[in-house]
Amino acid sequence: KTILSIDPENLEAHIKYAKLLEEDGDNEQLIPIYMNIANIYLKRERIEDAKRYLLMVIEIDPLNETAKNTYDMLEKGKIEEVSDEIVELDQYQFQGNGEVAPEKKPEIEVEVEAEPEEEVIEVVAEEKEEEPVEVEVISAEEKKEENKASQGATTQEPEEDFEAELEEAEFFISQQLIEDAIEIYKHILERAPDHPVAKAKLKELTKGVQKEPESIEEVMKGREDLNIPIEQILSESRKQISKIIDANDAQAHFDLGCAYKDMGLYDEAIEEFKIAMQNEQKEIPSLNMIAMTNLERQRYTDAISIFKKLLNYDEITDEQRLEFLYQIGNAYLKMKDKQEALFYLNKVYKQNPNYRNIRQLIALLQGNEKKVNP
Numbered sequence: 001k002t003i004l005s006i007d008p009e010n011l012e013a014h015i016k017y018a019k020l021l022e023e024d025g026d027n028e029q030l031i032p033i034y035m036n037i038a039n040i041y042l043k044r045e046r047i048e049d050a051k052r053y054l055l056m057v058i059e060i061d062p063l064n065e066t067a068k069n070t071y072d073m074l075e076k077g078k079i080e081e082v083s084d085e086i087v088e089l090d091q092y093q094f095q096g097n098g099e100v101a102p103e104k105k106p107e108i109e110v111e112v113e114a115e116p117e118e119e120v121i122e123v124v125a126e127e128k129e130e131e132p133v134e135v136e137v138i139s140a141e142e143k144k145e146e147n148k149a150s151q152g153a154t155t156q157e158p159e160e161d162f163e164a165e166l167e168e169a170e171f172f173i174s175q176q177l178i179e180d181a182i183e184i185y186k187h188i189l190e191r192a193p194d195h196p197v198a199k200a201k202l203k204e205l206t207k208g209v210q211k212e213p214e215s216i217e218e219v220m221k222g223r224e225d226l227n228i229p230i231e232q233i234l235s236e237s238r239k240q241i242s243k244i245i246d247a248n249d250a251q252a253h254f255d256l257g258c259a260y261k262d263m264g265l266y267d268e269a270i271e272e273f274k275i276a277m278q279n280e281q282k283e284i285p286s287l288n289m290i291a292m293t294n295l296e297r298q299r300y301t302d303a304i305s306i307f308k309k310l311l312n313y314d315e316i317t318d319e320q321r322l323e324f325l326y327q328i329g330n331a332y333l334k335m336k337d338k339q340e341a342l343f344y345l346n347k348v349y350k351q352n353p354n355y356r357n358i359r360q361l362i363a364l365l366q367g368n369e370k371k372v373n374p
Contacts (some may be wrong), residue, residue, distance in 0.1 A: 062363035252278030
């Protein structure tokens with residue numbers, strides 16, 4: 001609080017303070033801090049980061065008009081109009097004791113009659129013989145290099161800015177928000193490609209991550225002597241895997257389907273899930289994964305159809321029922337069908353008002369016209 005009273009736009013201090021408030025569960029004080037962080041990101045033109053903290057405000061207080069209006073305008077690209085909506089920082093500045101700072105009163109200038117000038121006695125010092133000055137001769141090339149070095153020094157990113165962003169990235173990692181942390185490290189490396197900490201952390205976080213299918217093409221670049229289509233490589237790989245995996249091993253086919261899905265090989269993934277669902281115990285999980293695969297490949301109608309089919313199974317748990325209803329609402333939302341999306345999301349809300357981000361989604365869908373039922 002003392003730091004914020006001195007430097008209200010200190011991002012690192014805001015994030016540390018927010019972390020402490022989150023640990024204490026003090027949502028009332030978290031809202032202005034989140035709004036401050038969003039405001040600072042807006043001033044730095046980091047729109048996605050600002051939107052993320054606005055959503056965190058909405059999640060705590062779905063009826064917060066300022067956060068909702070600001071988020072809506074950012075979603076619509078009306079960035080220049082946001083200045084009228086976002087809460088100004090001076091509303092949440094702190095004094096040394098942590099209280100909100102009082103309103104600053106305008107300073108009043110008072111004219112004071114000048115006192116008569118005192119008599120000045122001029123003292124002339126004895127002139128000393130000047131010593132000869134050595135002049136260093138610099139060549140044009142050396143001067144050019146010196147100018148480049150000075151320009152590089154002036155344009156170098158301040159280290160404290162990176163410290164704030166590195167602190168934020170560590171906070172995201174502690175909250176298991178790995179993708180957000182990766183984005184911050186990438187943002188740092190865009191401005192400072194040789195930053196050692198950002199490079200090391202990014203390598204550590206992305207180590208072992210599955211590459212997209214097109215990476216196979218990158219591997220094949222420069223191998224003109226191997227004129228083999230990628231489809232043939234995948235086909236051969238599947239044949240070899242089929243020899244290893246028993247047709248009756250439902251778990252192995254299910255796991256393989258998940259691996260194909262993560263690689264973006266959706267057709268292959270669905271085929272494996274269809275094999276796995278022949279086992280009665282894997283029927284519901286496999287159907288769910290087929291629906292999720294269709295959702296990921298933007299085949300929303302197919303996904304909705306399967307999720308509705310799953311709702312008719314007597315064996316599903318209450319938690320699974322909530323998940324299927326939530327995903328149906330999510331699919332309708334992606335199809336821009338707000339009415340159907342609200343219908344299914346409200347079903348989730350009635351059974352469990354705290355399920356995932358259900359309050360936030362309903363608040364965003366209802367906008368200013370309706371309010372979430374208590």
